[in-house]
Amino acid sequence: MTDAILVTGASSGIGLATAVYLAKHRFEVYVTLRDLGHRDALDAEAARHNVKLNVLQLDVNDQTSIDKAVNTVVERSGGIYAVINNAGILIRGYFEDLSDEEMRRVFNTNVFGTMAVTRTVLPFMRAAQRGRIIIMSSAGGKIASPGASAYCSSKFALEGFGESLAQEVLPFGVHVSLIEPGFIQTELFGRNRHTAANASDPSRPYYQWFQRVEALTDEQLRRVGKPPIKVAKAVYAALTADRPRLRYIVGRRAKLLINLRRYAPGELFDRLWIRQVVRRTTRSEASSQRVG
Numbered sequence: 001m002t003d004a005i006l007v008t009g010a011s012s013g014i015g016l017a018t019a020v021y022l023a024k025h026r027f028e029v030y031v032t033l034r035d036l037g038h039r040d041a042l043d044a045e046a047a048r049h050n051v052k053l054n055v056l057q058l059d060v061n062d063q064t065s066i067d068k069a070v071n072t073v074v075e076r077s078g079g080i081y082a083v084i085n086n087a088g089i090l091i092r093g094y095f096e097d098l099s100d101e102e103m104r105r106v107f108n109t110n111v112f113g114t115m116a117v118t119r120t121v122l123p124f125m126r127a128a129q130r131g132r133i134i135i136m137s138s139a140g141g142k143i144a145s146p147g148a149s150a151y152c153s154s155k156f157a158l159e160g161f162g163e164s165l166a167q168e169v170l171p172f173g174v175h176v177s178l179i180e181p182g183f184i185q186t187e188l189f190g191r192n193r194h195t196a197a198n199a200s201d202p203s204r205p206y207y208q209w210f211q212r213v214e215a216l217t218d219e220q221l222r223r224v225g226k227p228p229i230k231v232a233k234a235v236y237a238a239l240t241a242d243r244p245r246l247r248y249i250v251g252r253r254a255k256l257l258i259n260l261r262r263y264a265p266g267e268l269f270d271r272l273w274i275r276q277v278v279r280r281t282t283r284s285e286a287s288s289q290r291v292g
């Protein structure tokens with residue numbers, strides 16, 4: 001019985017850390033990158049930890065590359081035990097500053113890319129009557145923030161997708177787990193931090209607020225951002241538990257906030273959190289603009 005695992009989007013951050021961590025813990029890891037030219041960090045980490053990784057090309061927006069990578073795993077390993085749907089992108093900006101094309105780009109990768117990879121591996125898992133589908137959601141898939149409507153709505157969509165799928169495939173021995181990390185220090189907030197074209201235009205009505213949101217985000221990342229290994233450990237738990245949970249939250253602050261939303265009555269959460277965020281992000285203009 002194979003323990004082959006396919007990880008998407010492993011050129012940096014959480015995907016890379018997870019691939020290396022799983023390879024160190026007995027799994028046969030197929031690491032996929034949309035651009036094989038972006039493998040320097042991966043090769044360096046694999047060498048540093050002395051682990052063997054099978055590297056394949058896979059762009060979650062290209063079905064031909066998905067089929068090719070999945071077939072390679074199945075041919076070489078005799079099946080596929082798990083997929084880590086990790087590939088994701090971020091385009092920041094207030095909703096009115098996000099174009100339809102930018103919004104669709106985020107959904108294509110984060111939502112439809114995850115669905116395409118999942119759709120491709122499921123027949124093999126059903127045939128084997130065992131498998132694990134890991135979906136990299138986010139704390140932003142439970143609690144949304146301003147300046148991140150594209151990203152948060154894509155992660156909310158993944159939450160619904162994962163929860164529904166979990167109930168459909170459990171009878172085949174396939175478990176679905178959603179991973180919900182808070183802030184993690186990765187390239188998502190570095191070279192992969194994309195901003196909507198209009199959000200950088202100082203004449204836009206949201207410009208000042210967006211600048212403030214970005215500064216607060218950086219501050220949070222510095223203060224509470226965790227290393228990607230924390231997420232790798234949650235993924236490992238979901239892969240190795242006899243009865244994996246549907247959701248794994250990563251990070252103390254994320255746990256606190258998600259539990260606050262879960263247990264506080266709606267209006268109280270609104271007062272304690274939503275209104276506070278609006279106040280903090282619009283502070284200097286609060287007296288002259290009507291918000292919230």
Ligand SMILES: NC(=O)c1ccc[n+]([C@@H]2O[C@H](COP(=O)([O-])OP(=O)(O)OC[C@H]3O[C@@H](n4cnc5c(N)ncnc54)[C@H](OP(=O)(O)O)[C@@H]3O)[C@@H](O)[C@H]2O)c1
Nearest residue numbers: 009011012013014034059060087088138184186187188192
């Ligand atoms: N960092 C956080 O605070 C945080 C928190 C919660 C959830 N997450 C989620 O964790 C996942 C990994 O993000 P990260 O933080 O590790 O960021 P990252 O370092 O930017 O990694 C993102 C990875 O996705 C890849 N990717 C992007 N588009 C792709 C596509 N079309 N096909 C295949 N791969 C693609 C990137 O590859 P390239 O090198 O080619 O760009 C990169 O390897 C994402 O789903 C993200 O939403 C992150």
